[in-house]
Amino acid sequence: MEIQIMFRTTLTAAVALATAIAGPALANDELREYANELFEPIPLSTPDLDGNMVTRQRVDLGAMLFFDPRMSRSGLFSCQSCHNVGTGGVDGLETSIGHGWQAGPRNSPTVFNAVFNIAQFWDGRAADLAEQAVGPVQAGVEMNNTPERVIDTLNSMQAYVDAFAEAFPGEDDPVTFDNFALAIEAFEATLTTPNSRFDQFLMGADTLDEQELAGLEAFIDQGCAACHAGVNMGGQDYYPFGLVERPGADVLPEGDRGRFAVTETAMDDYVFRAAPLRNIELTAPYFHSGVVWELEEAVAVMGVAQLGADLSEQEISDIAAFLRTLTGEIPEVVHPVLPPRTADTPLPEPM
Amino acid sequence: MEIQIMFRTTLTAAVALATAIAGPALANDELREYANELFEPIPLSTPDLDGNMVTRQRVDLGAMLFFDPRMSRSGLFSCQSCHNVGTGGVDGLETSIGHGWQAGPRNSPTVFNAVFNIAQFWDGRAADLAEQAVGPVQAGVEMNNTPERVIDTLNSMQAYVDAFAEAFPGEDDPVTFDNFALAIEAFEATLTTPNSRFDQFLMGADTLDEQELAGLEAFIDQGCAACHAGVNMGGQDYYPFGLVERPGADVLPEGDRGRFAVTETAMDDYVFRAAPLRNIELTAPYFHSGVVWELEEAVAVMGVAQLGADLSEQEISDIAAFLRTLTGEIPEVVHPVLPPRTADTPLPEPM
Secondary structure, three states: OHHHHHHHHHHHHHHHHHHHOOOOOOOHHHHHHHHHHHEOOOOOOOOOEOOEOOOHHHHHHHHHHHHOHHHOOOOOOOHHHHOOOOOOOOOOOOOOEEHHHEEOOOOOOOOOOHHHOOOEOOOOOEOOHHHHHHHHHHOOOOOOOOHHHHHHHHHOOHHHHHHHHHHOOOOOOOOOHHHHHHHHHHHHHOOOOOOOHHHHHHOOOOOOOHHHHHHHHHHHHOOHHHOOOEOOOOOOOEEEOOOOOOOOOOOOOOOOOEOHHHHOOHHHOOEEEOOOOOOHHHOOOEOOOOOEOOHHHHHHHHHHHHHOOOOOHHHHHHHHHHHHHHOOOOOOOEOOOOOOOOOOOOOOOOO | OHHHHHHHHHHHHHHHHHHHHOOOOOOHHHHHHHHHHHEOOOOOOOOOEOOEOOOHHHHHHHHHHHHOHHHOOOOOOOHHHHOOOOOOOOOOOOOOEEHHHEEOOOOOOOOOOHHHOOOEOOOOOEOOHHHHHHHHHHOOOOOOOOHHHHHHHHHOOHHHHHHHHHHOOOOOOOOOHHHHHHHHHHHHHOOOOOOOHHHHHHOOOOOOOHHHHHHHHHHHHOOHHHOOOEOOOOOOOEEEOOOOOOOOOOOOOOOOOEOHHHHOOHHHOOEEEOOOOOOHHHOOOEOOOOOEOOHHHHHHHHHHHHHOOOOOHHHHHHHHHHHHHHOOOOOOOEOOOOOOOOOOOOOOOOO
C-alpha cells in the first residue's frame, strides 16, 4: 500500500516536472538543476553499512568468499560466476546456469552499486546484501550448498579461521554463516562505480554531448525518471511490469509473478523492483526474464509497458545514448589467493 | 624412443646419486649441492618464449581472453574456470566440469609454471601453451566453441580489436585464432611462482627444517627425482604410470591409455608426462584421474607404482613435508575489465 502511494507521488512529481520542462530544449545548467533534483552521483568512497563494519579485514575476507568456488556444493560456482566483476557485475546470460546445468528463473542482477538498492533480488525479498548473499549459496538451482557444509569447509582451512577472527574481532565463534554473509556484504559494498560522465555532469562538468543531453531531457520528460531515480537510477521502489500495457509472455513470463511471491498480496502481482540503470550498457540482457539484448529495444519496451508512450526512434536513440553515460569507473579487483583445502575439507560433489 | 632413453639415463644417474648419498643424513650444504644438480629455482622474472613476445600489451590482452567466459559457447566458462589463479591454477575437481555439465576425462593441470613444461596436457599432445590454449576452447566437453565463433565474438567488440592491434603491431589482420593463443600464452608465462622455501634453500638460505631436509633426501634417495627434476620438479619427460606395479583401475582407469593416443606406439601405453610438483599442496586432487586427495597418499601410490618401494610412514610424511616447501609466491592478478558485448556479439548458447 505504502509502495503504491510512494509510486504515485513520485510519478505525479515527475509528470509535473515533465510538463514544466516541455517545449524547447533546456539550457545545460537548467537541465543540470532538474537532474540534480532527481538523481545523485555515486560517492567516490565506499558507503557505510547499517549493522556492518567495512574494515579492510572484512572486505578482504569477503573477497575470498566471493571468489571461492568451494562455497558451492559442486566446487564449480562462486558469487563471481553470476556476478562477474569483469563483465559489469553480471554473467551476461539470459538466466544464470547453476548446479547440474540448471537454468535459474531470473536474469542475475549486477553486484555493482547493489549496495545502493533499497532491497536485493528482482522482487526485493532480501533486505540487504548480507541477506542476499546466503540465498544463492543454498538455492538448489544455483550453488546448492548448506550453511553447515559452508561452515565445515571454512573451518577446515586455518587461513579462513584466522581471517574470520580478524574480521570479527572479539567474537568467541567468528566462523558463522551470518558472518560469512556480512563479510561478503562488506566486499560488495566496495564494488561501486563512481565518476561516470553523467555523475560528472551532475557535479557541474560539461561531459555530455548534445544527443546525450537530449536523451537525459527525454528520460525526465517521458517519465522514466519516475521509477529510475536516486543514486542508482532505480532500485528504490517496486512497480508492476506492464503498468500501462503488459508486455508479451516472452518478456514477462506468466509463471513469474514477481513480488507477489514475497508478499502474497494481489497488488504485488507482476511487481518487480525497478532495475537500477547504472552501467546499463554493460549488463545485457535486460529485464528479469533476460530476453532483450539491445538497450534500444529495452527502452522501447519500457516506453510502451510502463509509460504508454510510443517513443520515436530518435527519442529511443537519445535515451539509450544518455543511458550509456551512466557507465562509471569499474573497481579494480585483485583476484584473492584462496587457502588450500585440507583433509577435513568436504569434497566437491558435482554429481 | 628418445624419450625412453632419456628416462633410463636420468634414472641411472639418479640411482647412482641415491647410492652415493645412502647412509647417514647429509650435511645441509652437501644436500644442497646434490639438490642443485637435479633441481633449479624458478626465476624471479617472466621467462622468454620461443616464437612469442611477452609484451605488456600481449600479456594484458591474454589476461582478458583468459578470464572472458564469452570465449565459451555457453558464456559460462573461461580458462580461469578450470585453471583458477586463486586456487593453485587448478579447479580442485576430480575431473573438470564442462559444457552441459559434462565431466572431462582428466584432472585439470595447473597453469602455474606450466610455461616450464616440455609440452602441455597430461599426454604432452600440445607442444606449448599457445597450442594448449586452443584445445579446451574447442573441446565439446569443455568450452565447446569454434575458432570462427571466437573470432566473431572478438571482432564484435572494438576494445578487443584495438587490443589485438596493439599486441600484434604491424599485422594486417591481427584478430586471428593463432594470435588469440599467443596472447593467452604470454599471459600464462607470467603465472610463475618463484621464491618457494625450497628455491631459497637451493640458493643458499637455510629455509628448510629437519623433517623437510629428510624429505628432500628421501625424495632423491628413493628415486622420485629421476622423473620429478628440473625447474618444475617434473613436466619434462614421459613415463609409464605403473612402471613397476600398475595401480588399481580407480587411479589408472583402463580406458585412458595416455600418450598412446598421441603417438599410437605400444611403448607409450599408459604413459603420461611426469606431473610437475611445484605448489603441489595447492593442486589436489592428484594424478590424471584426480581420485587421490591427500598428498601423503599420492606419495605412497607413486612409491609402489613407479619405484617398487613400500615407503615407511615416516618417509612418506617427510617427503610430503618437503613437497610442501615447493609452494612459491602466487602471482598477483588484477581481474581484467572486459569490453561490453555489442549487437554483433554472438549470443551465449548454454543449451
